[in-house]
Amino acid sequence: MLRFVAGRDDLLNSRFALSPIVELESLLRKLYFRRGQLPAEWSARVRPAFERLRAETPLDAVLALQGAGYGPAFVVQPPSSMTQTIDDDLAALRATPLAQARHEIEECLGHRPATDERVLAILRDRAVTSILADAMAAAWQELVAPDWPALRAVLERDVVHRGGLLSSGGWSAAFAGLHKRLRWHDGVIELQRDLGGEYDLGGAGMLLVPSVYVWPKIAAYTEPPWPKTLVYPARGTGALWEPGAGTPPDALASLLGRTRARLLVALSDPASTTQLAQSLSLAPGAVGDHLAVLRNAGLVTRARSGRSVLYRRTPLGDALAGGAGG
Template sequence: MLRFVADRDDLLNSRFALSPVTELENLLRKLTGRRRAALPPAWSARLTPAFQRLRAETALDAVLALQSDRYGAAFVVQPPASMAQTIDGDLAALRATPLAQARKEIADCLARSPTTDRKVLAVLNDEHAPKIMAEAMAAAWHELVAPDWPALRAVLERDVVYRGGLLSTGGWQAAFAGLHKRLAWRDGALELARLEDGTHHLEGAGMLLVPSVFVWPHIGAYTDPPWPRTLVYPARGTAALWDPGPATPPDALASLLGRSRARLLVSLSDPASTTQLATSLGMATGAVGDHLAVLRNAGLVTRARSGRSVLYRRTPLGDALTGDTP
């Protein structure tokens, strides 16, 4: 049992953040078969050829050599700073890793999962190993993740909005409750079953919570210094991303509102921004904005600012029309 002991300051300082490099690292795990839950066939067929080519043309195998079933090098996938984290920031942090820290984590990883691959060992023993691996990760990002990043980010942002709603109404206990089936809040501590044994005191720094699409259905944790205590958990809405069939409104609702506006209303089961809706539904951002204005004037949706985004959500009347009443 892994336990994170929290006090009042820890709850005040816990926060959400997004991590592009976490998505890349967990996608690589799926492509190598290290995740028991594989990619959907369509994703696998699309990404595997590029993945195999990257392994042949870059130092990506050195990155993969540091992965095992339950462990990985944190300096390669460092916890993010905020919701505005970018892949450029992630890779800059990797390049700037002190060599002593990189070598310590490389040794820990190889002790768990040794390799005899000379090409891989040459990279891992190089004094510029962090920079070499950053270049390989940059190439993998642009080929494997970047084209899908707007859709992935939309899923992650909607998850954070949903968790934020739970936090505002029920506190951190409510926000933690649905993160993962193996995670529970008991007696002032977060307990994570079947990961590793140990108790860690958050010491006022709080917990960093990072939603992920590709970590599904698993959960990950950062426990070792110098990295902040972090949980990487499966984002809500991942299943819809795997099978993005169009939101299908009832025929009667489509006849009343028009099919596009009905699809938008049905899709607002969770609050979302104009950009998130446009990405998930494959509609033009301008068209989504126009339809939302009509729905808002009709009293079916409302909007409120959340950070830098404006989020739309259904009103009780909108819930009633979609048949999604509490």
């Protein structure tokens, strides 16, 4: 059992953030270990590039540090904000002190020793952080960058959903349903996992990072100097991976038109025009026009949230989408 003890200041300082490099590492783990669920169409699309990257770049040095329940945190550092970019992630990796990198490399190799001399030469190189950053940069461009707008839309919608729970019911509500192995009670966050221990958040709070590719698992950062972090599966991952998910039945499509019906079904959680356009592969202008029709019909409403305008279904919209199986 893994336990995080939280005080009042921890509740004030806990926050959400997004991480492009977490998505990349989680995908690499799925492709490398061939475990976990990855849609066949996605796997067929990215696996040839993955194998080519292994042959042409130092990617195997990154993969050699991966294992069940552990990995190199200096390669995949916790993000700092909701606006984190892959350039931010790679810059942090390159700036890692050599002593920290070597410490984590030795820990990872202690779990699963590497035998490939090419890999070992890279991991012993004084420029190891730059070499691994170059490998991750190449992997990002090939494997994740084309899908990042859609992935980011899913992650942002998850945070909007969790933020709504937080404002209405506090952190206990925000943690509810985060993962089946996670629970919050009496100021303690408990995660059922083989590697246990108890950690006091010490007023710094918990960093919560939604992820598509980590699904269906959950990951945690516990060791210094990294902030205590939970990487949890984002809501809506199944709909993203299954093209048929969220497709309205013919009756609803006949009533509203197929695109408007898709939008209504997709609004199971509040979303912006941009997020809907990215997740449904539609033009933002067309989405805006269809949302205006749905709003005039009393099926959706809109409200500003920070810099975004979020649309959500009305009770009538819920009834139509729910009755249609949405």
